[in-house]
Every structure is written in C-alpha cells, then in structure tokens.
C-alpha cells in the first residue's frame with residue numbers, strides 16, 4: 001500500500017495545475033498518472049485548476065484519459081469555466097463578445113449566454129471577455145474596442161498570463177491580448193477570473209467541503225499558482241517540472257533579503273522536484 005510522504009500527511013484535497021505539473025503539451029510528466037491514482041486510492045480528492053481557457057472541460061477529460069488518468073468534467077476548474085460561472089452569477093442570457101477560443105465560447109454557451117464574434121450588434125453586447133486567442137487579429141481588437149467604447153459592454157478577462165510554454169519556445173499568453181484592449185480603450189478589466197485570483201480555488205473548497213488546512217496546491221508558476229494558493233489560504237507546493245527553476249526562487253529570496261518589495265505570497269510552503277515526492281513509493 002502506498003503512503004503519503006510525511007510532509008503531506010494531512011493532505012485531503014490536492015489541487016493541481018496542469019501544464020508543467022501533470023503534462024507538458026501532450027506528454028505526461030514522469031509518473032503523474034500513477035501518483036494521481038495513488039492519491040485516489042488513499043481517498044484523497046483530486047481537482048485541477050488551469051488558466052488555459054482554449055479547450056473545454058470535456059476536452060480536458062479526454063486529454064487526461066489519453067494519459068491514463070481517469071477524470072470527470074466536475075474535476076476541472078479552468079479560467080473559462082470559472083469565468084462562465086461568475087458571469088452567470090451576474091445574470092443569465094448575456095450577450096458576449098469574446099476574444100478567445102472554443103473553450104471559452106463553449107463554456108459560456110453551456111451556461112445559456114450568446115457569444116458573438118463580430119461587432120455588428122455592438123449596442124447589445126453586455127460583456128467583452130478576453131482570453132487566449134491564437135487567431136487574435138486587428139479586426140477582433142477593433143470589434144472589442146467598439147463594443148466597449150461605442151456600446152455598453154463591460155470588460156472582463158479570463159487570465160493575464162504574459163507568456164505560456166510552447167514546445168520549443170515561449171509564446172505570448174492571454175495577458176498580451178488583455179493589454180492590447182486595455183491600451184486601445186484606456187480601461188482596465190473589471191475583474192480577471194483566473195489565477196492569481198483565488199476565485200477558482202475558493203469554488204473548489206466550497207464544492208468539496210474540505211478544510212483549507214488539509215488542502216494543497218501543486219503548481220509550477222510563482223506568480224499565478226503559488227500566489228493564488230497563498231491568497232486562498234491553502235498550502236502551496238512548487239513543482240520543478242515546469243517553468244520555474246530553484247534558481248529563480250533563490251534569486252527572489254535574495255531580493256527579499258535585500259528588503260526589496262517582494263510579495264510574500266509568491267513563496268511556496270514547499271518545493272518538490274516532481275509529483276513523485278508526494279508519495280512513498
């Protein structure tokens with residue numbers, strides 16, 4: 001029987017970031033599949049919290065299944081699904097113009113909203129929501145700008161990641177598109193729903209009913225994963241299989257020592273080389 005390592009002996013709910021923690025692109029990292037199964041065998045709840053809004057939760061289920069990890073739609077809290085939930089909390093049947101991909105579109109439509117991809121009816125648009133859009137172009141930006149400046153649309157965003165890890169190089173993240181719209185409207189998004197905001201983690205805590213003290217967030221990025229986890233008051237673990245290196249954490253610690261203004265919430269409670277460190281195998 002596998003056991004938890006002593007550091008994690010109070011773990012009851014494990015929240016994982018996906019890219020850089022469970023997989024890299026389409027490749028499973030190490031033995032993440034076995035670790036997830038091991039946790040489930042110990043009756044530990046497993047949830048996933050990703051800032052990637054480009055695919056739907058159904059597509060995430062499929063993606064993990066292909067990597068030998070069983071999952072269900074309700075296991076995933078993506079910046080698209082969190083956005084769709086929050087927008088629905090504001091009111092039903094909204095007209096929304098998006099800069100974003102199918103994940104964001106479908107999650108909003110599933111909640112009963114109408115998604116537009118041009119500004120011909122700009123006066124009727126309630127919200128402009130910006131997420132990662134790999135087909136982003138000048139026309140989309142001009143349409144979004146029109147809905148906000150000439151119409152009544154309110155500006156929201158899924159997340160503000162500046163970059164994302166590509167297969168061989170770093171690529172522009174959703175924040176790039178958010179900033180483009182900020183610039184041409186001279187307005188800020190009213191709310192950004194993904195990490196480092198704690199909304200997703202708080203939903204997971206609420207839905208599972210598990211205490212903060214027994215909950216750990218496993219992520220590979222300090223300024224989204226770790227920051228969100230610390231803001232939500234749960235324990236945070238930096239996993240070194242993604243974008244952040246130990247060296248970067250040390251440099252940040254030195255800057256802190258030099259009494260520079262560094263947010264304490266950027267520091268994880270623990271640092272592990274890979275998810276294998278959670279269990280005694």
Ligand SMILES: [Mg+2]
Pocket residue numbers: 017018019020021219220221242
């Ligand atoms: Mg990540």
